[in-house]
Amino acid sequence: MPDDPVIRLPLDPNEEVSADAGKSFEKLRHLILAPEQEGLARLRDRVENPEQRASDLSAVLPEAIRLLRQQGRAEDLAEVLAPTVESALRESVQKDPTTLADALFPVMGPAIRRSILQTLRLLFESFNEAMEQSLSLRGLQWRFEALRTGRPFSEIVLLHSLVFRVEQVFLIHKKTSLPLCHVVAPSVAMQDPSLVSGMLSAIQDFVRDSFQGSQGQVIEKLQVGELEVWVEDGPQAVIAAVIRGMAPPAYRSELVEAVERIHRKFAHQLEKFQGETSPFDSATEDLTPCLESLHREKGSLRPRPYMLVFACVALLLLGGWFAFSARRNHKWRAYAESLGQQPGIVVTSSGRHGGRFVISGLRDPLSADPQALLQSSGLNPTQAEFHWSAYYALDDPILQKRAANLLKPPASVSLGVTDGVLHVQGVAPDDWLASFPARAAMIPGIRDVEMSRLAGASEAEFQRLQGVIRAAVVTFPIGSAEIIPSQSASLKVLLPEITALLQEAESLHESVVINVVGHSDSTGEESTNQLLSKNRADTVTWALVHDGSPRSSLRPRGVASAQPLRPETDEEARQYNRSVTFSIGTTVAPNP
């Protein structure tokens, strides 16, 4: 073992020492210093022997790591160990992928399942949110905005429900203004980082130059509408974050931390930067955490219970209104249809207009009143509006009304129209009757008049009187021409009829002769019977003349049994045949 110069005792070279003394001294020295020397040798061995050192370190390493964690410095260790662990993993995979795969197998299945579940949950959440939005008033507004701007609805929802979202983060080399690294949030349109970084720096220069800012000062925030650019300055590089919405002030500290971290990690590369950006590729992991976003409280977007109730009530009301409206419209249509079937009404159009039901068409003034029909159909007359053009209808019922209006027939005359032909029947006063044919011909729509059953009043009376007189029978006892008292009374009743007949005949300019015909039964001699029957006729004639009838109008004659009133099958018939009857002969009298 070589002597250590440090622990060797200084000896005076000029001192003479005997060999014995030297030996003794050596012994003494050994006695005094040997324990320390051995201890030192053991220590040196521990320091210089790698195996021993490793063994020592292994004894304290776990404790050291535990202490680091207690001191809150675990991240430092992680940062230091990460590259080694990464390269170890890489090497392991390169050597034999199955080792790592086997080790990871138990955790990969659950991890993948969790990832899928998470993705699905997010998908459902965004779907739910979109559904909620589409059903609200605000959702409709956003849908309109999407239509107006031509952007997808999902993007509009995202924009409005976001409090803020960091869309892009640039790491820019300060001196050259070149982009070192750039991260962008999903589904955000990306600009060229080189151009944006350059222009951002140019604007910084422009503002500084224009407003005499000093070289160290930077614009910390640019704002355009809802877009902001936050710039965090560092000695060698700046971070620019493009933010949509209102980021909280606390976000600034994240940018500060990121700038500091990057300067710590890439101090050397930033210093020596000559345009090669690949060393900064790993800065992505420092920038990506800055791509934050915060959505509005979900609660405020959920439909509240009262809104649900309101929506249900509104839906019910809407449904009720639709049903009511459909029913009302159906009633109106039915009314318009029935109106069109009315004689004298032609409906050309009908429908709703400005909250009212409007019906247009042609209408004969004599047709039924649409308003009256409306009331009977249970509809609100104030909601109806009619536009009629007048015309002459040719429907039979209307023609009949028109004829009645124009002719004004007496109650004894009835009118009817069939296929345009006016049928008139009854007894009319002579003056009405006199003007009737001319007036009937003037009625619009009447093409013919049938009046065979229409008679004048005088004529009718004349006919009636004739009937009465013709029906009268004056009977006589057998073989006698004397008027018995009962028959005399009948004759007296007949007298005014005869007088009236003669008067009517006169007014009708007719000459009337009343034949007084005497009859006998068939018993006895016919010549006797002839005489008897003639006597009977004379008796009656004279009785009438006696009571006031003009003789000139009475023509008595006997026909014996030649014109029996009844076949003489029994005594009663024979008795009936012993009588006087009347027949009437008329000739048109010459005008006086």
Added chain:
Amino acid sequence: MLQKKICMLGSFAVGKTSLVRRYVESIYSDAYLTTVGVKIDKKTVQLSAQDVTLVLWDLYGEDEFQKIRWAHFRGASGYVLVADGTRQATLEKAISLEDGVRQAVGSIPFVFVLNKADLASSWEVDAGMEDRLVARGWDVMRSSAKTGENVENAFRKLTEKMLGA
């Protein structure tokens, strides 16, 4: 990816913007030139199998109203100095601008481009002058934004100089 910041420098209306317009990627309008005083464009040059992205700072041409903002030169790896061959005065201006760059950021690589080579009949700059500049160590090229002559070459040459190839 290798990126280099370069500047376009020259008098007003020598054709800097026209020179790059057909050969670059741009997202900004020319209006930035008159407002901010600079417009950023991008051009990728391939040099010995390596893509180099040139970020072009097209500076507003100096005139009596506006001076060059030398701050824009900060961090530039090189520049294209442009003069109008049909106007002698722009060449003299270019010489003084080159001096200005040296004072502002030191000596950095550049190429000198005499633009509007297609207008031979109005050419003012004499060949002797060009020779004198070459003698000073300048890379002098005649270019035409109209025909495209030497435009690519100018950028390639500058890139070579910047990379020290």
